[in-house]
Amino acid sequence: MSPHRIWFLSACSVLAMGACRREARPAKPASVTAGFPLPAAAPLPAEASATAWNQVERPAFNRAAAELDLPLYWRADANANGAVDPSEVAVLWRADHVSAADWLAEERFGPQFASAYRALAQAATHGHRLEGLAPAERKRREAVLEELRQGRPTLVETDLRQASAEDRAIAQHVLAAAAGVERLFARQNGVLDMDAQIPRDDAPSHALFHRNQTPWCEAPSTEKDPFCNALPSRPPRTSGLYPVDLQQGPAFCTQLAAAANQKALMAPFTAVVRDEAGQLNGAPFQTLWAADMAAVAKELQAAADAVQSPAEAAFKAYLAAAAKAFLDGNWTQADEAWAKMGSADSHWYLRIAPDETYFEPCSRKAGFHVSFARINQGSKRWHDLLEPHKAELEAAMATLAGPPYVARKVAFHLPDFIDIVVNAGDSRSALGATVGQSLPNYGPVASEGRGRTVAMVNLYTDPDSKQALHGQIASLLCAETMPLVTTEPEPQLMSTVLHEAAHNLGPSSEYAVGGKTDEEIFGGPLSATLEELKAQTAALYYTDWLATRNLIGRKEAQMANVADIAWDFGHVAQGMTTPEGKPKPYSQLASIQIGALFEAGAMTWSAQQPAANGKDLGCFVVHADQVPAAVETLMRRVAGIKARGDVKAAHALVQQYVERDDAWKALRDVIRTRWLRAPKANFVYSVRM
Numbered sequence: 222m223s224p225h226r227i228w229f230l231s232a233c234s235v236l237a238m239g240a241c242r243r244e245a246r247p248a249k250p251a252s253v254t255a256g257f258p259l260p261a262a263a264p265l266p267a268e269a270s271a272t273a274w275n276q277v278e279r280p281a282f283n284r285a286a287a288e289l290d291l292p293l294y295w296r297a298d299a300n301a302n303g304a305v306d307p308s309e310v311a312v313l314w315r316a317d318h319v320s321a322a323d324w325l326a327e328e329r330f331g332p333q334f335a336s337a338y339r340a341l342a343q344a345a346t347h348g349h350r351l352e353g354l355a356p357a358e359r360k361r362r363e364a365v366l367e368e369l370r371q372g373r374p375t376l377v378e379t380d381l382r383q384a385s386a387e388d389r390a391i392a393q394h395v396l397a398a399a400a401g402v403e404r405l406f407a408r409q410n411g412v413l414d415m416d417a418q419i420p421r422d423d424a425p426s427h428a429l430f431h432r433n434q435t436p437w438c439e440a441p442s443t444e445k446d447p448f449c450n451a452l453p454s455r456p457p458r459t460s461g462l463y464p465v466d467l468q469q470g471p472a473f474c475t476q477l478a479a480a481a482n483q484k485a486l487m488a489p490f491t492a493v494v495r496d497e498a499g500q501l502n503g504a505p506f507q508t509l510w511a512a513d514m515a516a517v518a519k520e521l522q523a524a525a526d527a528v529q530s531p532a533e534a535a536f537k538a539y540l541a542a543a544a545k546a547f548l549d550g551n552w553t554q555a556d557e558a559w560a561k562m563g564s565a566d567s568h569w570y571l572r573i574a575p576d577e578t579y580f581e582p583c584s585r586k587a588g589f590h591v592s593f594a595r596i597n598q599g600s601k602r603w604h605d606l607l608e609p610h611k612a613e614l615e616a617a618m619a620t621l622a623g624p625p626y627v628a629r630k631v632a633f634h635l636p637d638f639i640d641i642v643v644n645a646g647d648s649r650s651a652l653g654a655t656v657g658q659s660l661p662n663y664g665p666v667a668s669e670g671r672g673r674t675v676a677m678v679n680l681y682t683d684p685d686s687k688q689a690l691h692g693q694i695a696s697l698l699c700a701e702t703m704p705l706v707t708t709e710p711e712p713q714l715m716s717t718v719l720h721e722a723a724h725n726l727g728p729s730s731e732y733a734v735g736g737k738t739d740e741e742i743f744g745g746p747l748s749a750t751l752e753e754l755k756a757q758t759a760a761l762y763y764t765d766w767l768a769t770r771n772l773i774g775r776k777e778a779q780m781a782n783v784a785d786i787a788w789d790f791g792h793v794a795q796g797m798t799t800p801e802g803k804p805k806p807y808s809q810l811a812s813i814q815i816g817a818l819f820e821a822g823a824m825t826w827s828a829q830q831p832a833a834n835g836k837d838l839g840c841f842v843v844h845a846d847q848v849p850a851a852v853e854t855l856m857r858r859v860a861g862i863k864a865r866g867d868v869k870a871a872h873a874l875v876q877q878y879v880e881r882d883d884a885w886k887a888l889r890d891v892i893r894t895r896w897l898r899a900p901k902a903n904f905v906y907s908v909r910m
Contacts, residue, residue, distance in 0.1 A: 274338060275304035281345040283374045287903070288366065289344055290428035291337055292319040294376045294905060305338075311378055311907035314643055315431070316400035349425060357448070364438070364449035365425045371440035372432065372652050372903035375686060377679060379595070379642045380909045387529055389910050391569070392593075392642070394524035396908065398573060399591040399645035401517035403434070406589045406646035408510055409492075409581070410435050411461030418452050426451040432903060433651040437800075440652060441897055445800045458801060462492045462586045464501075474583035474745065477501075489587040489663055490550060490575055506575065506589075507550045518547035521573065535566040543573050556666040560673060564637040570594040570675060576660050580647055582803060584745030588647030592658070594639035597678050603718045604635050606772055617766060618727035618759065621853070622860035626728050633659075633670040633725035636718050640679040643906045652901040653791075654680050657717035659724040668731040674721040681902065682710055689899040694787050695833040696895040699840040703833045705776075705783040712781035713788070715773070716760045723759030724752070727860050734866030742866040746804045751871060754810035755859050761785055761814075762856045765849035779845040782852075786824070786843060789815045793889050794896035797879055809879050814855065816878035816885045821851035826888060837895060 277285065279295045282305060286293045292313040295305050307328050312321040323333045349366065351359050381389055407413040416430045429451040430436055436451035437458050443449040450456070459468050467473050477486050477493065480501065486493050491503035507514045525540035535558075542558035545551060552574060559572065571594070575587035607614070611631050619628035636657065648655060659674040661667045681690070687708040694706050724730075730739050730752055739748040761782060768778035789811035797808050818824045825842050832840040862870045878885065 273304075274306070275302075276338075276342040277305075277345045278303075279305075282341060284370070285341045285345040286337075287372070287374045287432075287905075288349070288369050288428055289337070289340055289424045290431060291341070293324060293334075293337065294374060294907065296376060296378070311376055311909075314396065314906045314908050316403040316645065318400065358453060361448045361450060361453065361455065362423065362425065364443055364446050365429050365451065367446075368429055368438040368440050368443040368449050369425055369432070371442060371897070371900050373685065373689070373900035375681075375683060375902040375904050376907060377641055377904055378907045378909070379640075382909050384910075387527060390527035391524050392908065392910065394520045394527060395571060395573075395591075395593050396643060398517045398520035398524070399593060399643055401513060401520065402573060402589045402591045402646040403649070405506070405510060405513050405517070406434060407461075408513065409461050409586070409588055411459050411465075412436065413461075415452060415456075418454065420453065434646075434649065439799075440901075441795050441893070444796070460581050462581055463583075464493065464495055467493070467501075468582070474585075477583065478585075478744070487583070487585045489578065489585065490552060492586070505550045507548060514547045517573075518544040521547065533567055533569070535562040536569050536571070538562075539571065543571075546574070552661070553664045553666070556661045556664055556672075559661075560666050560671045563634065563673070564596045564598075568596050570596055570637065570639045572658075572660060574661070576662060577647055578662075578745065579749060579806065582801065584749050584803075585740065587662070590647035590649075591643065591645040592639075592648050592655075592675075592677075593642045593644075594675075594677070595642060597638040597640050603715070606767075607635055607718070607722065610772075614722070614763065614766075615726050617763075618723070618860060621762075621857045622727050622864035623857075624864070625734070626732070626860075626864035631670055631725060633722065634673055636674040636676045636721050638678045639675050641677050641906075642908060644904070650904070652903055654902065654904050656680050656713075657721045659721045662730065670725055672725075674725075676714060676717045676721065678710065678714065680904065686902055690787070692834065693790070693896050693899050696837050696898070697790055697841055697892060698783075698787075698833055699827055699830055699842045700833045702783065702841070702843045705780050705843065705845060706787070707780055707784070712777065712784045715764065715777075715781050716785050716788075719760040719763045720756045723756040723763065726759065727755065728863040729755075732863070734864075737866065739863065743868060743871055746806070747871060747875070750804055750806040750809050750875070751859065751863055753806045754813060755863060757785070757810055758814060758852060758856045758859055761848070761852040765852065779848075782845065782848050783843055786815065786818070790892050790896055791901075794893040796893070804875075809875065812885075812889065813874060813878040817855045818848065818851050819885060819888075821847070821854065823847040823851040832895075839891065 279298055282295045292315055294311045294313060296309050296311055299309055300306065307325055307330050310325060312319065312324045322331055324331045349362070351362055354362065381392055384392075404413065412435045415436055416427065419426045419430060429438070433439055433451075435458075436456065438444050438446065438449035448455070459465050463473070463477075477483060480486055482501070485491070485503045486501055488503055491505050492509055494502055494504045494509070496502050521540050521544035525537050525544065528537035528540065539555070539558040539562050542555040546555040555574060570592070572590070572592045575589050577588055577590065578584045578586060580588045611633070615631045616628045619626055644654065654677070656677045657675065660672055666672050690708050691706070695703065698706065730748070732739065734742060739752065742748070743751060764773075764778045764781050767773045768775050792807045792811035793815065795805060795808050797812060798804055815824065819826070823844050825844065826839065827842055828839045830840055831838055858874065861867070862874065
């Protein structure tokens with residue numbers, strides 16, 4: 222099920238079904254790259270000495286490159302000379318096919334770097350030129366910059382230069398397919414080609430559109446700012462999955478769910494359209510967007526054809542089945558091939574499909590995404606630890622859930638560990654990233670527990686991320702709790718594994734009460750919150766479960782619990798709802814968890830004690846020995862709500878810890894203020910071939 226984490230239309234709409242034609246866009250001039258015109262070339266030759274490139278320090282370089290929509294990232298000042306060198310720069314993967322040779326050529330800077338560096342230095346030193354703009358436009362551009370500065374570019378780099386010709390060919394075709402998926406996701410969001418409306422000289426707005434994959438802002442301090450928008454026209458947020466006129470009312474999702482043909486309208490692999498008689502119908506993606514679906518299928522089939530190694534037969538079969546699914550919509554057949562491709566059957570990991578639903582207003586339609594990765598062999602410990610105890614884990618959850626739920630035979634796969642190469646579409650988050658996922662969500666592979674679960678282990682491991690995280694935690698916890706704090710990945714990795722395993726345990730999304738599934742009982746948004754709350758509370762619960770059986774150490778369990786509380790802080794800081802009032806599942810589950818721990822006395826607030834950073838007054842103390850009992854109480858409550866399909870109790874839980882205006886809400890404001898001082902990771906990708 223849904224992703225786990227660490228810290229976390231236009232007039233010619235995509236629903237018009239041929240009623241209007243998309244005009245071909247003019248080619249960008251040669252002087253334009255990544256969406257904006259560069260200034261006149263600076264008098265700096267590509268072979269200039271290192272001292273020519275020392276005008277901007279590394280953090281400012283990366284921040285300015287992001288704001289100028291440049292596909293550049295300075296990894297580290299490896300030789301400590303204070304200047305950026307060609308060997309220290311990564312050229313970023315983009316769906317618009319940036320040519321690395323324009324920036325780096327044979328260990329020298331390419332022809333575009335000099336003018337780009339001049340622009341970088343200007344932006345880093347003097348800021349962006351806003352004079353002469355109309356007041357409203359200036360306010361919009363200032364809001365765009367504030368949105369961008371709440372993110373910190375964070376590199377995920379893969380080096381395939383020494384890989385086999387087969388692997389490089391596979392990667393090239395999968396990356397091309399990923400670019401096509403980003404186009405499909407733009408159609409689902411209703412924003413395809415909207416970026417053409419951004420002024421050519423407004424690089425930050427181009428950067429926002431690329432980062433967020435829409436013109437709309439989503440960082441905590443600007444998501445509700447009416448001026449924050451990549452487009453000067455500041456269009457309101459709409460979805461590409463429903464008729465625009467239908468989306469004007471706040472309850473349109475409820476209206477669709479109550480329609481006589483609601484199963485067809487709200488099916489995960491369709492968009493809602495009107496036929497000629499004015500009636501609402503659902504059209505499958507492969508019919509609605511046939512050309513774009515076929516383009517992705519072509520690249521996937523080419524990747525399959527590139528596979529020649531007998532050891533990669535399962536991967537080849539999945540590539541071919543996925544290619545076919547993009548043409549005929551048979552996602553079940555693709556899921557079957559995908560489920561057979563485990564870590565022992567391929568050194569690649571790929572999921573390319575429509576899966577998660579959180580991105581859209583009704584939380585019912587599956588978003589196109591790509592997670593492309595290589596298998597990391599580090600999962601053996603957790604596989605060996607948990608595999609013998611699957612039935613016991615299910616029995617424990619069934620006992621907590623109570624009637625009418627009964628324990629069932631579970632056959633899910635424990636997580637494979639993967640190193641991400643590229644995320645695209647719905648998997649490419651503007652801020653933060655998925656670090657664990659259990660899929661698929663629909664069909665027999667999901668309902669029979671035959672899906673795959675993965676943990677992404679090469680995210681948030683860079684020194685910049687660790688340093689930022691430690692500072693955020695130290696601003697909220699008292700010194701006495703800090704010995705249980707670590708920024709090393711292992712405790713959080715354990716939590717990710719348990720979270721994803723828990724999606725397959727107890728009353729999950731496929732479980733029905735009175736013939737109705739979770740989504741039909743609770744509605745899409747509340748159903749999503751409850752399922753993620755169950756899984757993340759189970760991660761806390763099963764941590765103690767393992768410790769009481771001496772399968773892990775007690776301190777290891779306590780450190781994992783504190784890491785999860787810190788994760789809760791990060792999501793509480795993001796706010797409880799979107800600008801449109803839609804619940805944020807992770808934020809609301811985090812508020813429920815900390816609120817419950819606080820109310821049970823497992824956490825206390827010491828108002829007059831300085832935080833561990835020595836700067837902030839007031840801090841949280843985690844009483845580690847009291848956490849397990851408080852977690853068990855919450856786990857029993859959440860599992861019981863899902864087991865009974867108890868809508869009234871679900872709303873009461875949200876009201877108690879999310880909506881009520883009390884001391885806990887005031888502390889949420891403290892968490893938000895301190896946590897958001899540090900920008901959140903914005904993952905960018907580079908693949909060297």
